[in-house]
Amino acid sequence: MELEKHMGGTRNRQTMTANLGAHAMRAERAPLSHVFSLLSLLLCLLCPSSGHAARIGDLVETDLAEQALRFFTFQDPAVRYALLGSMLLGITCGLLGGFIVVRKMALVGDALSHAVLPGVALGFLWNMSKDPVAIFVGAVLAGLLGAAAVHLIKHTTRLKEDTALGLVLASFFAVGICLVTMIQRLPNGNKSGIDKFLFGQAAAIGEGDVKLMLVATGLAVLMILLFYKEFLVTSFDAGFARSVGFPVQAIHYGLMLLLAFAVVIALQAVGVVLVSAMLITPAAAAYLLTDRMHRLLALAALFGLCAGALGAFLSFLRPNLPTGPLMVLAATAVFVLAFLFGPRHGVVARWWRRRSGAARIQRENTLKAVYHVLEAREFKGEGVSLRELAERRRETVEDARQQAVELRRHDFATLQQDGNAIYLTPEGWQRACAIVRNHRLWELYLTNAAHIAADHVHEDAEKIEHVLGEEVVRLIEKRLNYATHDPHGRAIPGLADLRRGEAPASPLPGATGYGRST
């Protein structure tokens, strides 16, 4: 096998793992594969045992490679169950998380997931074994009891929901921890594996668990498909939903029940402590990427699935590595990516928009300078030389050349005479007129309507000229009675100037807007 050849040092092992991770994910979502490979690399670096890997030597490395191999051949049923289970829980948690996030109920998910622990313990005590159905029933009942307790506290006392949630979360969790500790003291309690419910162990998922998860996931998907419309309207506007006769309370409790299902099927692999993160994180990432509910749900389910699969894989590489934290880290990586690189709300996109906004302002200022040069020679002669532009803007000719090239790149100008003269295109001329017009209209508006002294208005107009829209310009024109000259006595370019498409003899008055927004 090719893998064996690479078994040299620690570094090789890490890159190998990373590659494996990447291959696994490429099938699902190509752009994300790099992320996952990066993440698995990071996780390997952070692995506590990699520090003394050199001393233990081949043994550890063989284990790791073998484990990875076992994982990807899927021959081991334990691997199949773990992977399938993790993906199923990812889908369910993602879907339900989508609703939790838009309903601003993220903390409810957290409280519910902690409240189920006593139910898990009691389900175990029912017949002293990890019977999936008994634990499922116990956990769902405990979760619903917790939800009811929150409801009761909220509606019979003056306490608000957050306090009620905190109370219930902590008290139920405390009861659960006591019960779990008790079980571990019982004969055979140590082997019960009940402690795995705290931080999760995907490898502990058995055939019975997967069957249960399939049923629960199927049910959740079916309910969301059937009642999408009802879930949507009650989430967005409960009062309206009630006014058209929808049973808002029943729909809410239905959603709560599905949420309890999601939490409970995720317990085994993710653990009580972190289940809420699997609800919230994939959905939060999806929320940043789209602004339609159905897409949000689909993305959240996909992210949940990916995080589940990756978490299961990583936890499989070493014995006793808890799955929950790894899954949550994988989901968090997706969230961080969405936060940074989301096309609309991402940090990078916003930075880019600001930057391109700045570039536009720069271009418009250049166009304005060209207009000023033409205006200074009363629009006689065509073309503006780079030297004239540079003098006007108090810059070097080289700077002016750069700006001229920038104008040409946006089809605002053509360059002639070996690139030394700027000829505005009709587009460029129109934009130049618009900017100068905005500037002078705004100056006039400030002096006339807002009574600001004429020598105070230029700086302000320098900024406003770039943001005035067609609608506002029309309003200002009207307010100023279609004035033709600014407070400094210079003509305001009008519609007739625009139509000329080239430098006119003199600007003409009487414009209403620009035919296109600036």
Add this chain to the structure above:
Amino acid sequence: MPSPENKVATDNPGSDISLEIHDLTVAYHKKPVLWGIDLVVPRGKLVGIVGPNGAGKSTLIKAAMGLLPISSGWVKVFGEPVKKNLTRIGYVPQRESVDWDFPVSVMDVVLMGRYGHLGLLRRPSKQDRDIARECLDKVKMLPYANRQISNLSGGQQQRVFLARALAQESDLYFMDEPFAGVDAATEAAIVELLHELKSRGKTLMVVHHDLPTARRYFDSLLLLNMRVVAFGPTDQVFTHDLLQSTYGGRLTILSEVAEAVRAKE
């Protein structure tokens, strides 16, 4: 507090009455906010509901629609209990009552107006979409159909809510402060829309917070302050005395009793 219009209305046959409220009392946390409301609204009226803060204006329309538990009394819509006639009721909630960052498009919101006719489980059809589009066009928001709602101004948001109510194709509309925080153009458009709906025989109950415009916008006024102070044609009801007893501090006893009831709990 009988008013001229009330008497006229009760003489008419029941089918011409769109909303009838009898001895309605509503309490929040045991504290009464509406006491013994009697109201008969004939079909085709454009009614402004005015009164000071805490007068129970929103509570009245919510209770009339069955959105709030009522302590006593009953409400009939077109001669039947509200629950039986929900599809004939349209509702415009307060704009601030929803999260405008919610991931839905303008079209999605207006389609919700069709949900009452669809009932549970059924999906909106092409016909429903056509209706939603027409309603959007009526409030001049069709170009925004595919925008997410967070990109809208206050006036545009209100137009979307009105389009949703239009899509309900109802006969009786309850609107909670549709003029709050909208621009002048939207305000004029809403007034025009209200009058058009009225001329088509619809009944409109509109909570309004601004007295001077209330006089111009509505042909009937309901002066409310925990109870009905007066209800009738605007020119008869918009009088100094009646407004004084609506807004002036003469209801202190009612408030004090309400306070006493609450304190005893």
